[in-house]
Amino acid sequence: MKKIILLALFAISASVQAQVVSILGNDEEITEGQTFTFSNLTERAKINLVVTNLSDEPINLKLKANSLSNPTNMNIQFCFGTECYFNISAGSTVPSDVAGLTLQPGETNPEGDHFQNANPGNGVDPVTYSLSLVKVSDSGEILEVLRTFNYVYSPAASLTDFSALQNMGITVKNTVVKNQLEVSANQTATLQVVNINGQVVKTIAIKNDNQVIDLSGLTSAVYFARFTTQQNKTAQIKIIKN
Structure with missing residues (x-):
C-alpha cells in the first residue's frame, strides 16, 4: 500500500513539474527530444517559440545552445526575450540579462522569439543544434532544464x-x-x-x-x-x- 501511495505521489510531482511551462514550436507543443528538420535556408526553416508560464510563481527563463555540429560559419538567429545572437557556441544562452526573461504566472514571452539557421555547412553533412529552455535563478544559475529539442538542416539530395x-x-x-x-x-x-x-x-x-x-x-x-x-x-x- 505504501508503495502505491509513493508511486502516486511521484506521478503527481512529475505531472506538476511537467506543467511549469508550455513551449510551442511553430504552434505545436514541443516534446522532449523532438527534432525539427529542414532542407532549405529560407524563412520557412524557422522554429517560432511561444513560451507560457503555467505555474503560480514568476519564472526566469533562458534559451541555451547545448551543442553544435558541422556549422562552417555562424549565420543563425538565436532569439529569446527580444534579444538575438547571430554567432553562438556550445553553452551560449539568451537573453544576456543574468536573470534571463522573467515571466509572471500566465504570461507569455514576447512575439518574435525564434531559432533559425542560414548556415549551409559543407553542403553535404547535416548542420545540427541541440537547444534547451532552462529555468535560472536571479543570479543566473541554471536550476532546471525544462525542455530539450534539436534543429537539423540537411541539404537536399543531389x-x-x-x-x-x-x-x-x-x-x-x-x-x-x-x-x-x-x-x-x-x-x-x-x-x-x-x-x-x-x-x-x-x-x-x-x-x-x-x-x-x-x-x-x-x-x-x-x-x-x-x-x-x-x-x-x-x-x-x-x-x-x-
Missing part, C-alpha cells in the same frame, strides 16, 4: 543521387517524408533505411512495381535510403523524415 538510382531502375518519388516513402522499381531490390550513425533501422523488400513504404514509426531525423539489387548493385539517397 541530382547525382537520383541518377545513380535511375540507372538501377529505381525511382524515389519523395525525399521529404511525413509517413510514407513512394518508390517505383523495374526490378526487385532490398531497401535499408540507415540513420546518420550508420545503423540500419528498417529493411524492406522492393517489388518490381510502384510501392508505398510506411516510415511512420521512425522519429523525425535525416536518414539514407540504401537500395541493393539482386546483382549486388548499390546506391543511396538522403531522405528527411518530418
